Amino acid sequence: MTPKSLDDGLDYAEGPRDARVMLVGQNPGQKEVEQRRPFVGRSGKYLDRVLREKGIKRDALYITSVVKEPTPGNRKLTPEEIKRWMPCLVREIEEIAPEVVVLMGKVAWETPRFAGIRYIETYHPAAAMRFPKVRRRFEDDMETLRRAMKNICRINTLSKWAGTGDNSKGGLGGFSRAGHAFSGLK
Numbered sequence: 001m002t003p004k005s006l007d008d009g010l011d012y013a014e015g016p017r018d019a020r021v022m023l024v025g026q027n028p029g030q031k032e033v034e035q036r037r038p039f040v041g042r043s044g045k046y047l048d049r050v051l052r053e054k055g056i057k058r059d060a061l062y063i064t065s066v067v068k069e070p071t072p073g074n075r076k077l078t079p080e081e082i083k084r085w086m087p088c089l090v091r092e093i094e095e096i097a098p099e100v101v102v103l104m105g106k107v108a109w110e111t112p113r114f115a116g117i118r119y120i121e122t123y124h125p126a127a128a129m130r131f132p133k134v135r136r137r138f139e140d141d142m143e144t145l146r147r148a149m150k151n152i153c154r155i156n157t158l159s160k161w162a163g164t165g166d167n168s169k170g171g172l173g174g175f176s177r178a179g180h181a182f183s184g185l186k
Contacts, residue, residue: 012038013092015062020152021145022098023047024089024108026124027067027081029074038063043125050125050139054146062096064089066107077107086110093117100148102141120144 012028014037023039031041039047051058067077067085090112093101101117103109105124113119120141128138 012036012068013062013064014038015064016060017062017096019060019062019096020098021060021100021102021149022062022064022093022096023102023104024111025063025065025104026107027065027077028070030070033070038065039125043129046129047125050128050142053139054142056142056146056149062092062098064092066111082107082110086112099152100145102145118148120148 012032015022025039028038029041029043031044032038038044048058051061066089067081068088069085071077071081093111093114098117100120101111102120102122103111104122105127108124109121111119122141123134123138125138128135
């Protein structure tokens with residue numbers, strides 16, 4: 001059964017509802033099931049390390065997956081499972097309305113695209129951990145994300161202070177839709 005709202009069945013998604021950046025993985029694994037959080041297993045630890053190295057705060061990101069349930073034995077997802085859950089991910093994207101969506105892995109690459117959102121296709125962290133060429137590409141893509149976040153902050157800061165005559169609060173602070181300070185960068 002596919003959830004009807006963003007709150008139904010999304011035990012494995014987390015992050016601010018006004019996040020500027022969304023990370024999309026495949027589906028929860030055993031560690032995610034145990035902790036009811038996305039990306040907390042080995043690939044999550046690797047993702048966290050790369051985010052830290054790039055100066056990106058995990059808690060500024062909305063992190064989710066295409067399929068919202070684990071597969072038996074962590075087997076490969078079927079096309080039917082992906083098709084069944086994709087409308088839920090589409091609703092998440094519509095409700096969160098991020099400026100950047102990072103699609104991690106082949107399953108996530110199937111996500112429909114919305115106008116006005118920048119998409120970064122990269123490999124899944126699990127693949128990046130295993131293969132050096134994939135690792136370099138993944139880490140380069142996370143650097144691309146860092147630059148995109150820096151640009152979002154710059155644009156939001158400029159638009160916040162444009163026309164006010166008050167440039168004393170310039171810089172890369174940025175602002176969320178709610179008007180709170182936002183950067184997502186350390």
